[in-house]
Amino acid sequence: MKDKVMMSGGNVFADIGLPDAEERLVKAQLAHKISEIIQKRHLSQAEAARILGTEQPKISAIMNGKLSGFSLERLIYFLNVLGSDVQIIVKPKPPRRKSAALGVVFA
Secondary structure: OOOOOOOOOOOHHHHOOOOOHHHHHHHHHHHHHHHHHHHHOOOOHHHHHHHHOOOHHHHHHHHOOOOOOOOHHHHHHHHHHOOOOOOOOOOOOOOOOOOOOOOOOOO
C-alpha cells in the first residue's frame, strides 16, 4: 500500500482541516516558546507553575501541546511573567493575499 504524501501549506492544523487553524498554530508556537524558556532556565514544572501562578498539571499540558484550556491572552501573560516582551503588530494584508492572517514572529 502506498502512503499519500501531501505538501503542507505551512499550518498543519489547516492541512488536516481543523477549525480555527491559525489560532491553534499561534497557540502552539507560544506554548513552544514557553516550554523552551522553562527548559532553558532548568525549572521543574512545579517551579514554573509557582512562578506563573498556576498548577503543575497546567504546565504539563502546555509542555505536551494540550492547549484547549488556554487562551492566547493567558499564553502571552505567561511569556510576560517569564520575562519576554510580546508585541502585537497590526498591518494591512498584502493585496495578493485573499484574507488577513494571524501569525507569530520570534526575534
